[in-house]
Amino acid sequence: MSGNTFGEIFRITTFGESHGAALGVIIDGVPAGLPIDMEFIASELSRRRPGQSALSTARRESDTPEILSGVLNGIATGTPLAIIIRNTDQRSRDYSNVEHIFRPGHADYTYNAKYGFRDYRGGGRSSGRETAARVAAGAVAKLFLATLGVNITAFASEIGGVKAEKFFPEEIEKNPARSPDPDAAAAMAEAVAASAAAHDSIGGKVGCRITGVPAGWGEPVFDKLDALFAHAMLSLGAVKGIEFGAGFETAAMRGSENNDPMRPGVPPFVTNRAGGILGGISNGDVIEFTLAVKPTPSISALQKTVDDKNTPRDLEITGRHDPCIVPRIVPVVEAMAALVLADCALRQRCARLD
Secondary structure, three states: OOOOOOOOOOEEEEEOOOOOEEEEEEEEOOOOOEEEHHHHHHHHHHHHHOOOOOOOOOOOOOOOEEEEEOEEEEEOOOOOOOEEEOOOOOOOHHHHHHHOOOOOOOHHHHHHHOOOOOOOOOOOHHHHHHHHHHHHHHHHHHHHOOOOOOOEEEEEEEEOOOOOOOOOOHHHHHHHOOOOHHHHHHHHHHHHHHHHHOOOOOOEEEEEEEEEEOOOOOOOHHHHHHHHHHHHOOOOOOEEEEEEHHHHHHHHHOHHHHHEEEEOOOOOOOOOOOOOOEOOOOOOOEEEEEEEEEOOOOOOOOOEEEEEOOOOOOOOOOOOOOOHHHHHHHHHHHHHHHHHHHHHHHOOOOOOOO
């Protein structure tokens, strides 16, 4: 396996580079008969696209999806569904100074170690722009999950140390930070602006809440639902950690504090410290997890590094980059969660006779 494919039944393979002609995805396993709403796919890509606000890169891409196969008269045919997103505003000249220099915090050194060669134009496959293809595929997965009543909401729970203390989901798309707390959103934007003014960047946390998943999704042992989410989320270059429910706080708890008491009802849980997953299988409660997102590694402040001859070099990164990745990764997190759940939904149909 080359590492470019994800999923078992609802299966995607992405291709393309940050500064190539286009990015794309081939989706296999889309149930025949599913209506494919191109406006919805385009709107999901628009949430991820660059140039949205002062909190994102100034690169301008329309990110218009083009379907090449697998759809007839707006309906999925059941055959491989191919989508491409053309690059129209790449400026490869911005990267001419790093052709032979490794950028700190990037995959330059490791890609060179693996292949003996690397695409220095924005990082190639290691660029965050690769996630456009994932969002397109995730939009199709969302269309399928909507028929099952599943809803996925990701949001900025923290940026630069500023935490969202309130949760109003209707506020998320109303502010550039994508925070569910409008008061925190303003402070988050100020923190991003301050770091950008200092030629630096900041990170944060992304929360995700999923409703409508019935009890029973996920596979025993190696394909536990939380393990699949972890695989999906940690495949995003900016994500450095994940926790479910009470997460790392459970390390200081007793069992009597951590266990979720049960009562008659569906779901039967009084609390949700498990984050909606027990034994790697969904328990019917809200699925909740939080991601740690690192600061953007491309900063214009002077950094110490080496070149491909292992010679010490000083580097100032130029070009157009996000001062904070958190707001734009929100729709990507939703897309990856949707891909996990679409696959689990189809796998669950094989689990029992009824």
